[in-house]
Amino acid sequence: MKLIKQLDIVSLLLWCILLFNLIENISSYYPCLDSIEGPVIYPNDTQFPPLIIDQNIRVNYTPSVLVYAINNNDVKKAVICAIKSGTDIVPRSGGHSYEKYGLGGRNNTIVLDVSFINVVTVDSERGTVRIGAGNRLGDVYNKLSQAGFLIPAGSCPSVGVGGHALGGGFGYFSRKYGLACDNIVSMEMVDSKGNLLNISNSNRHRKLFFALRGAGGGSYGIVTYFEFSIHRKPQKVTYMSFEFDRTVKAQVQQLFYAFNKVGPSLSNDIGLKLRLRKDLLSITGVYLGPPRQAKKAMRRFLCDAPKPINPIGTQYIQKTFIESVETLSNSSKYDVFSPKHNPNFFKVKSFYINKGKALNETAINVLVDYLDKAKCTTLASFDLYGGVINDVYYDKTSFIHRNALYCLQLEANWKYKERDDQCVKEINDFGKEFQSNFTSPFSYQGFIDRELDNWQVRYYGNIFGKLIDIKKEYDSCNLFRFPQSIPVMI
């Protein structure tokens, strides 16, 4: 019942509708799943409905069965069962795909959930950690921090490391330590024949190693374990926050001027997110060191604008590393240690703004105007890239966005299902025009967006063909697929 308590009224209502629909379904039974050691849960089970509800309640799908694998053998059995029974199989880690691709983006699949494959074993001699693909980021930060280490990853504690690292994985520590995918040393993956592969840059699966680090979510196989390189956590971390007067349009322009101009050359110890909404203009950030140094490192940013930027609220607070994780995700210690969902209706568009092509005054005005007038409340967040993210050579991983100044995430939020169509259309229409008028043609595959046109190029640029070749080599029958997976042919 604990799961249910976490859902608010809206999702509870949705759950009831779902449950009602399910009772009418006659579920099919898979004898070949009987020997699985972990829980196998069919739709007629009372536990089932809450297990397919996640952060995103705008879209949902009903699998034929949920398989909670507890080891590699369970995963192999499930894949072989899927092949034999002619049913589609889909991997799920944290279930946080923006389009519910952790449920396949369609009904009636076997969902192979890896939540119980969740060890975190540090090898401090080698400087690596073995992480089960079912861990949530909160657990990863927590367990690693206790051992004195970190891996760079996103800020939301309930995101699964599986889908996250395979799609890139950006966070506040990425300018210093890279993306989550940049820190992968090797992986174990069950392929489309049910074989377990160990994949690294130094064995015969080198090409697959390339494909999995950026384009890996759901297209090539089921990753069960990651080996990441680890970094010693800094002793002192500074949480930084600046509030600005959103009603002064000139101040918005000043801030972007500084962000564009000074952002790329800021110290790699700094991570920054700028937020802009109808009623909000703020920067949240982190400095990997004590407050005194943080202030120094930020001085240029706050002074280099044509007119000095004057925040109406400024905070530099010294924290331990794990405290900074809590604060940056705006969650309590409990939420980091025991991550939970926060179900709501939302739709996200993403845009890369590349170095030398910063958003100009016109673009900012167009955006501000949209945020002011949009019928559905919309937040624009700008994650500052640069640092070691941009040092990785374009061809080394399948995450191609190595020339970005920042990534803009546009997120519309609403409270009632009836508004779905209106809010989705509004942000889709604006996003399309804004991208073609002002930003690069590229978008972040980690913020996956089902209605995005030409996504093949926006996500993967000119390596898309190479990704198809690798797909053909490892999954020629296209067992692992979803509406935006890497296909076996163009």
Ligand SMILES: Cc1cc2nc3c(=O)[nH]c(=O)nc-3n(C[C@H](O)[C@H](O)[C@H](O)COP(=O)(O)OP(=O)(O)OC[C@H]3O[C@@H](n4cnc5c(N)ncnc54)[C@H](O)[C@@H]3O)c2cc1C
């Ligand atoms: C609240 C929230 C905050 C976020 N914050 C950030 C952020 O700070 N930085 C950032 O970069 N991204 C962020 N994201 C995006 C997030 O990284 C992606 O949505 C990611 O794909 C989620 O991974 P998951 O395992 O939770 O999702 P899932 O839905 O389980 O999986 C996502 C996709 O990966 C596939 N997949 C999952 N597990 C495996 C596996 N073991 N092997 C192979 N394929 C697999 C699934 O089939 C699916 O296609 C955020 C998302 C949300 C909802």
Ligand SMILES: *[C@@H]1O[C@H](CO)[C@@H](O)[C@H](O)[C@H]1NC(C)=O
């Ligand atoms: C639920 O469905 C499965 C698969 O069809 C079946 O084996 C099981 O007996 C059903 N359980 C109940 C309680 O109806």
Ligand SMILES: *[C@@H]1O[C@H](CO)[C@@H](O)[C@H](O)[C@H]1NC(C)=O
């Ligand atoms: C998926 O199943 C649900 C409930 O069983 C149903 O309401 C929905 O329409 C189905 N979706 C598709 C795309 O068939």
Ligand SMILES: *[C@@H]1O[C@H](CO)[C@@H](O)[C@H](O)[C@H]1NC(C)=O
């Ligand atoms: C892959 O194999 C190497 C060499 O045996 C080993 O060190 C590594 O831990 C393996 N990777 C995973 C994720 O199991």
Ligand SMILES: *[C@@H]1O[C@H](CO)[C@@H](O)[C@H](O)[C@H]1NC(C)=O
């Ligand atoms: C942080 O959480 C609190 C309470 O949950 C909420 O009121 C506040 O708006 C959140 N702040 C941000 C920046 O999301």
Ligand SMILES: *[C@@H]1O[C@H](CO)[C@@H](O)[C@H](O)[C@H]1NC(C)=O
């Ligand atoms: C994009 O440019 C076109 C053509 O100049 C213009 O009509 C449209 O309003 C612009 N839209 C946005 C969102 O910038």
Ligand SMILES: *[C@@H]1O[C@H](CO)[C@@H](O)[C@H](O)[C@H]1NC(C)=O
């Ligand atoms: C702003 O940038 C857009 C896209 O690069 C360009 O078309 C436009 O002319 C620029 N406007 C100004 C005022 O520089």
